Amino acid sequence: MNPLILTIILMTVFLGTMIVMASSHWLMIWIGFEMNLLAIIPILMKKYSPRAMEASTKYFLTQATASMLLMMAIIINLMHSGQWTITKVFNPTASIIMTLALAMKLGLTPFHFWVPEVTQGISLTSGLILLTWQKLAPMSILYQISPSINLNILLTMAVLSILVGGWGGLNQTQLRKIMAYSSIAHMGWMTAILVYNPTLTMLNMLIYIMMTLTMFMLFIHSSSTTTLSLSHTWNKAPLITTLILITLLSMGGLPPLSGFMPKWMIIQELTKNSSIILPTLMAIMALLNLYFYTRLTYSTSLTMFPSTNNMKMKWQFETKQITLLPPLIIASSLLLPLTPMLSILD
Amino acid sequence: MMTYIVFILSVIFVIGFVGFSSKPSPIYGGLVLIVSGGVGCGIIMNFGGSFLGLMVFLIYLGGMLVVFGYTTAMATEQYPEVWVSNATVMGVFLLGLLMEVMLVLYVLKSEEVGVVFKFSSVGDWAIYDIGNSGVFSEEIVGVAALYSYGAWVVVVTGWSLLVGVLVILEVTRGD
Numbered sequence: 001m002n003p004l005i006l007t008i009i010l011m012t013v014f015l016g017t018m019i020v021m022a023s024s025h026w027l028m029i030w031i032g033f034e035m036n037l038l039a040i041i042p043i044l045m046k047k048y049s050p051r052a053m054e055a056s057t058k059y060f061l062t063q064a065t066a067s068m069l070l071m072m073a074i075i076i077n078l079m080h081s082g083q084w085t086i087t088k089v090f091n092p093t094a095s096i097i098m099t100l101a102l103a104m105k106l107g108l109t110p111f112h113f114w115v116p117e118v119t120q121g122i123s124l125t126s127g128l129i130l131l132t133w134q135k136l137a138p139m140s141i142l143y144q145i146s147p148s149i150n151l152n153i154l155l156t157m158a159v160l161s162i163l164v165g166g167w168g169g170l171n172q173t174q175l176r177k178i179m180a181y182s183s184i185a186h187m188g189w190m191t192a193i194l195v196y197n198p199t200l201t202m203l204n205m206l207i208y209i210m211m212t213l214t215m216f217m218l219f220i221h222s223s224s225t226t227t228l229s230l231s232h233t234w235n236k237a238p239l240i241t242t243l244i245l246i247t248l249l250s251m252g253g254l255p256p257l258s259g260f261m262p263k264w265m266i267i268q269e270l271t272k273n274s275s276i277i278l279p280t281l282m283a284i285m286a287l288l289n290l291y292f293y294t295r296l297t298y299s300t301s302l303t304m305f306p307s308t309n310n311m312k313m314k315w316q317f318e319t320k321q322i323t324l325l326p327p328l329i330i331a332s333s334l335l336l337p338l339t340p341m342l343s344i345l346d
Numbered sequence: 347m348m349t350y351i352v353f354i355l356s357v358i359f360v361i362g363f364v365g366f367s368s369k370p371s372p373i374y375g376g377l378v379l380i381v382s383g384g385v386g387c388g389i390i391m392n393f394g395g396s397f398l399g400l401m402v403f404l405i406y407l408g409g410m411l412v413v414f415g416y417t418t419a420m421a422t423e424q425y426p427e428v429w430v431s432n433a434t435v436m437g438v439f440l441l442g443l444l445m446e447v448m449l450v451l452y453v454l455k456s457e458e459v460g461v462v463f464k465f466s467s468v469g470d471w472a473i474y475d476i477g478n479s480g481v482f483s484e485e486i487v488g489v490a491a492l493y494s495y496g497a498w499v500v501v502v503t504g505w506s507l508l509v510g511v512l513v514i515l516e517v518t519r520g521d
Binding site: 001005008009012015019028031034035038039041042045048076079080091093 | 462463499502503505506509510512513516517520
């Protein structure tokens with residue numbers, strides 16, 4: 001793409017999310033969502049194949065439907081409260097429709113079907129933007145309307161998302177689909193704690209973005225999109241295999257890595273609110289996620305798959321530039337001792 | 347009939363949308379959009395918004411739909427699909443019409459409609475009073491305010507339109 005056009009389009013994606021996060025008028029929030037959606041379509045279509053066009057069309061259709069539902073909820077809210085500010089959604093109908101619309105934008109179950117297919121059809125860099133930056137705007141709106149969200153609907157969607165994210169990722173060998181199901185499960189964890197303590201949602205979002213950024217950067221560096229090609233990274237860059245091991249275990253939520261922090265805090269906060277069966281179920285279903293992460297580490301860093309002799313001596317072509325990988329690695333694995341610092345997110 | 351004119355126009359509006367949602371050829375979709383646009387203009391005018399209604403006619407129908415009609419005429423096929431030519435299109439159109447007729451009967455017969463939100467049947471559709479001040483027309487003052495206090499909205503929408511054009515050119519450019 002022409003660099004000037006690419007700059008303008010990326011700036012508009014950034015501007016759209018900033019408008020959503022900084023507005024106090026519901027119409028401007030809707031405008032921000034639409035601007036974001038419009039500008040990310042050419043980024044998704046950078047590869048220009050029928051697969052990428054189909055993925056962009058699916059993304060556009062689902063997100064536009066979600067924006068329409070959001071607009072309807074805004075108008076119902078306007079009808080019942082007479083004002084456009086985002087303090088509290090006064091009508092339960094509007095609140096339910098708004099929650100469903102934002103869940104469609106995030107990819108929560110039962111609206112998760114677009115996430116693996118769209119993530120698979122686009123390039124790794126576009127998938128990175130899709131799974132990290134695009135989650136910021138709907139989550140910020142959910143954070144702002146969190147006092148008036150119907151708890152039953154949100155908790156049902158959250159628990160089902162953790163379940164679907166775990167089970168759906170079990171049969172995958174394509175790395176982008178694995179990351180998509182991982183995203184669905186993490187969104188489930190984030191929205192489960194939203195009504196009880198929204199600060200932990202923000203903490204989980206922060207840690208999740210750092211870990212997903214790290215994983216995608218490592219995949220881009222080794223140019224691998226399948227488990228098979230990832231299992232050849234020991235030949236090209238052995239250090240990458242260690243980093244993949246550490247980051248994947250952090251994503252699975254194992255202490256002493258930083259991925260344990262949000263899960264621990266969420267379970268603690270849920271038990272403080274006298275719900276014990278729910279966090280137990282969530283922790284057990286997170287094991288499904290951990291299973292396919294450790295299967296990836298098994299094939300990548302722990303074993304060498306049988307390969308022909310010429311695979312053992314690969315040519316080194318020019319390596320791709322990876323942005324900010326050392327700070328990201330440290331952030332996604334060593335942040336657990338900083339847990340008391342989460343009081344700054346209040 | 348004049349008290350319920352907004353209701354009647356809204357029903358024609360929805361029937362128009364059903365007409366192009368059942369996906370005939372885009373030429374016929376544009377034709378139905380003209381009808382829906384005109385009817386929508388009538389709805390806005392009944393609420394006292396004469397400026398905005400004429401804006402719909404001028405800009406939407408007279409600008410955007412004309413350009414749409416020309417481009418569709420350049421890209422159309424030899425025998426475009428009408429509502430009656432394809433069984434699927436006719437089936438969807440009739441289904442939409444049936445649902446609209448049932449909804450209209452439900453609204454007319456019952457005292458109160460409470461499907462997603464409550465409104466009291468046809469009474470809520472009749473306009474008894476617009477609620478304006480009577481001294482000046484609020485909608486023209488609103489348009490003027492868009493360019494003074496609401497300058498940020500103009501900047502955002504102008505930027506969105508520019509990026510919309512760039513995005514469309516980028517998407518249709520190909521490799």
